Amino acid sequence: MYVAKCKQGESFSEGKIIPYGDISISPCSGILKYGQGLFEGLKAHRTEDGRITLFRPDQNALRMQTGADRLCMIPPSVEQFVEAVKQTVPPPGEGALYIRPLLIGSGAVLGMASAPEYTFLIYVSPVGNYHKASSGLNLKVDHKYRRAHTGGAGGVKSCTNYSPVLKSLLEAKSLGFSDVLFLDAATGRNIEELCTCNIFIVKGNIVSTPPTLGTILPGITRKSISELARDFGYEVQERDVSVEELLEAEEVFCTGTAMVVKAVETVTFHDKKIKYMTGEGAMSTKLHLMLTNIQMGVVEDTKGWIVEMDGLLK
């Protein structure tokens, strides 16, 4: 894993690659006391012709910078972030590699303050090949828990957005659902996102997804899929999407680095259970294939999304 440190008022040291293992941290650190922690998630792919590539790592670097600003932390530069990611990717294997950058307030704080030291860390783990389509999601619309509110930190990839919705996820899973769909905290009328991915609905030629105004994570897959959907001739609207519209949609799908695009098979809202189109003819299948083809080098990347690993590990 890669580790670099930075003191308040300074910039990040050159990182070191060390063996993966526990890290040492003050019991009084900003992360443990005040939740000063951000993480990222991106993938390295082995292309069909054997190259190793990263998918839009600059976007993860930028998102970490936005998050750091929101939580009063010091982030690494985009260059250092991307360089560090490259250093942590091991020689090619099968499937993809999940890369986990972490930025934490590691220095000790007494009163409520920004931590005096930050640690930027990256570790990796292999993940299965998502190239083949997988079965659809069965979502439960949550009526009790809300993920984020305007004026909060729901729009950044902060650790503070996850433990508060864990209970909702575990309750839904115990009822046989695959994930939870959260509604907005202000009105409870519009859909927002799942625990760890964004959502789209399709009706006719229009693809709609909730806007990223601070309560939803601006997913990099979301952004990429919106662009590909436009290329396919769909109209993509970023706007409030009500539960009613969700229930009347023809197709619903989710996006995220881990699953790329995943069809939603059913949505359960109170005692209503709606079934959506999935499988071969579905738009989600088409989009999933297109994006994974770009990632795997099967289709040419005309968008500049793919970053090559400097030949180093070819």
Next chain:
Amino acid sequence: MYVAKCKQGESFSEGKIIPYGDISISPCSGILKYGQGLFEGLKAHRTEDGRITLFRPDQNALRMQTGADRLCMIPPSVEQFVEAVKQTVPPPGEGALYIRPLLIGSGAVLGMASAPEYTFLIYVSPVGNYHKASSGLNLKVDHKYRRAHTGGAGGVKSCTNYSPVLKSLLEAKSLGFSDVLFLDAATGRNIEELCTCNIFIVKGNIVSTPPTLGTILPGITRKSISELARDFGYEVQERDVSVEELLEAEEVFCTGTAMVVKAVETVTFHDKKIKYMTGEGAMSTKLHLMLTNIQMGVVEDTKGWIVEMDGLLK
């Protein structure tokens, strides 16, 4: 410091006292990735006649249990919590001692899940003597950031409630304010609390404080002060308190373990700045004195709030 561990499905091991220092934790732990962390804060006092006492430690233990349930963590039992606190309090010195219990998801998680291992840890630090009244707070009502929403985790002492409001606090401090007063996320019309303490307003014989319905931390000082205010003959109302009422109050004060009771000198709302009664004649001064007198053993504890340190360290 005191450290005990617990695996999913088991209960906490007997803790060990070890020298204060960094702890070792997985980069993939529940706390670092998903913000699975709770903390507590309580004080040990050296009474006038030399005994060492704790103030309502069972309440902190119970609050940690509520928080653990909310964040799907395993908490220590009330007995183990109180016993552990007693073990960490060193021989008597001057002033008070601040005791910091911490419960974190220390086990590694891959997908979003409850951590497979929890660490319960307590460390202490000396704090000044708050027995004497200190100068009042100058608060800024925040219009941009919100602390918590219904259906979130704002009602528990989770690390996830602090980093999202740090920016608000630092902005206010840079403008010369002492702290920030947050409004409710739903309407923005009612007051909630500060970054780390609860708020009360006084008008005539009525003392009002926002209700703890999941967006406000149920402060132990808040609860104790409500009871003492009733003893003094005030009517205490737990209910929504609007900004208008705040601006028309005669006196405003805050409560928390660290400062006990602290008068608010001014509140700034947009370009309005209101001054409140502070000093000798203020209710906050009376309540501060009463509670610290109970804590210091000057006044008899008729409420069973004081827990003695088993003679051990007398």
